[in-house]
Each structure stands twice: as structure tokens, then as C-alpha cells.
Amino acid sequence: MSNHGRLRLLPADELDGAQRELHERVVGGRRAGQPFSSSTERGELFGPFNALLRTTALGMAVQHVGELLRFEGRLPARLRELAILAVGAGCDYEWYSHSRVALAVGVTHADLDALAAGGVPESCDEREAVALRLCRALPHEVPDELYELARRHFDEAELVELSVLTGYYRLLAGVLATFDVPAPE
Numbered sequence: 001m002s003n004h005g006r007l008r009l010l011p012a013d014e015l016d017g018a019q020r021e022l023h024e025r026v027v028g029g030r031r032a033g034q035p036f037s038s039s040t041e042r043g044e045l046f047g048p049f050n051a052l053l054r055t056t057a058l059g060m061a062v063q064h065v066g067e068l069l070r071f072e073g074r075l076p077a078r079l080r081e082l083a084i085l086a087v088g089a090g091c092d093y094e095w096y097s098h099s100r101v102a103l104a105v106g107v108t109h110a111d112l113d114a115l116a117a118g119g120v121p122e123s124c125d126e127r128e129a130v131a132l133r134l135c136r137a138l139p140h141e142v143p144d145e146l147y148e149l150a151r152r153h154f155d156e157a158e159l160v161e162l163s164v165l166t167g168y169y170r171l172l173a174g175v176l177a178t179f180d181v182p183a184p185e
Contacts, residue, residue, distance in 0.1 A: 005181035009044035010053050018056035022049070025063050030071045035100040037184065046184065047093050048175040062171065069165050074158055077105040079128050083162060084169050085115045086132045091173040096183030127153040131162060138166045 015023055025031075026049045027039050039045050045053060052059030073080060081102035088094030099112055111121035120129045130153045133146060142150075150159060175181075 003182055003185075004046050004050065005176075006179045007051055007054075007181075009040065009046060009050055012043040015053070018060075019053050022053060022056050022059045022063065025060070025067070030067055034097075035104050036097040038097075047097065047181060048172045050181070051175050051179050062168075065164070065168055066172075069161070069168060073161050073165070075131075075161055075165070078102075078107060079131055080165065081105055081107055082111070082115065082121070082124065082128055083131050083135045083165055085112070086135045087166050087169040088173055089116055089118065091176055092183040093176050093181050094169060094173060130154075134159075134162060135166045138163060139170065 010019070012020075012023065023039075023043075023045055026045060027043070031038070038047055038049065044050070049059060049063065052062055069080070075083070081098055084098045085095065085102055085107075088098060095116070099107075102112065103109075108121075108123065111123055114121040115132075120132050124132065130146075130150055134142065134150050137143075137146060150162075154162065
């Protein structure tokens with residue numbers, strides 16, 4: 001990856017202990033084998049975690065929330081990835097990474113095109129469509145009618161998870177925008 005944004009990629013051999021631990025949590029463990037890369041061939045992190053290596057306490061907390069959402073959440077994988085892409089449609093790195101995850105969990109190229117255009121894919125069931133509406137409404141006001149519709153499709157824990165998922169991917173998009181991080185070539 002030749003263009004990495006405004007921050008220098010930190011070589012693995014320059015990382016201190018806390019940075020190495022964060023690095024391993026991002027590239028190894030539950031995230032190992034994902035359908036996109038988070039590091040260069042030399043092991044340098046790119047994407048939002050290159051920036052978060054500069055503040056390892058925050059970086060570790062952020063990665064932990066992401067890990068919980070992706071691997072321990074209650075939302076079905078397809079719905080989760082549709083929601084992530086609805087939130088991250090304008091962020092090249094998020095689109096790069098999560099469009100690949102989405103394809104692996106049953107989202108089609110036609111679905112991706114609809115999401116990129118700000119629409120709701122034709123393949124979405126009513127529950128997925130409501131989730132997309134809710135994610136796109138956040139963090140602004142959620143009208144009572146949308147909340148009531150969402151409550152018919154999601155229990156309270158799922159609504160909390162969907163709200164946190166939306167905030168989490170907006171947080172990552174903010175980090176990526178601040179440091180002008182592109183998707184890999």
C-alpha cells in the first residue's frame with residue numbers, strides 16, 4: 001500500500017509492548033482470516049488502527065468494541081454487514097473492508113450497488129430494511145414512528161447493539177477522515 005494517508009505506518013519492530021499487543025489483537029485472534037487485510041506484507045497496520053496505535057488505551061478499547069460487535073453480537077451477520085455498509089458508504093476504507101465481509105455472508109454485488117447509492121437492496125427483508133433506516137437516522141433524532149417500527153423487529157438488546165454498531169463505525173470513519181486514510185490499492 002503506497003498511500004497510507006497523513007500518518008506514517010509504524011513498522012512492527014518500532015512498536016512498544018502496548019502497541020504490539022494492540023497490533024496482535026487487530027491482525028490475529030478472532031480477526032485472523034478475515035476477507036480483507038489490515039496490514040502490509042511487512043506487518044504495518046493500516047486503516048483506522050494505524051492511527052489508534054498512537055493511543056493504545058483508546059485503541060485497545062475501540063478494537064474490543066469492534067470485536068464484540070463482530071464476533072459476539074446478537075445481530076445476524078448479513079444484517080450487521082448491511083448496517084455497517086449503510087453507515088460507511090462514504091468511507092473508502094470501510095467500504096473496502098466490509099464489502100468483502102458482506103459478500104462472504106450473503107450480500108450480493110447488486111446489494112452493494114444499492115447500498116452505495118443510499119438505497120435499500122431489493123433482497124432485504126423488512127427487518128433488514130428497518131435496520132438500515134434506523135442506522136441512517138442516527139445519530140440524529142429517531143422519530144417515534146421509526147422507533148416503534150424498530151421495536152416490532154428488534155428487542156431492546158438488539159436495538160442497543162444496532163445503535164452502538166452505528167456509532168462505532170461512525171467513530172472509525174471519523175478517524176479515517178481525519179487522517180485521510182484511503183482503501184488499499
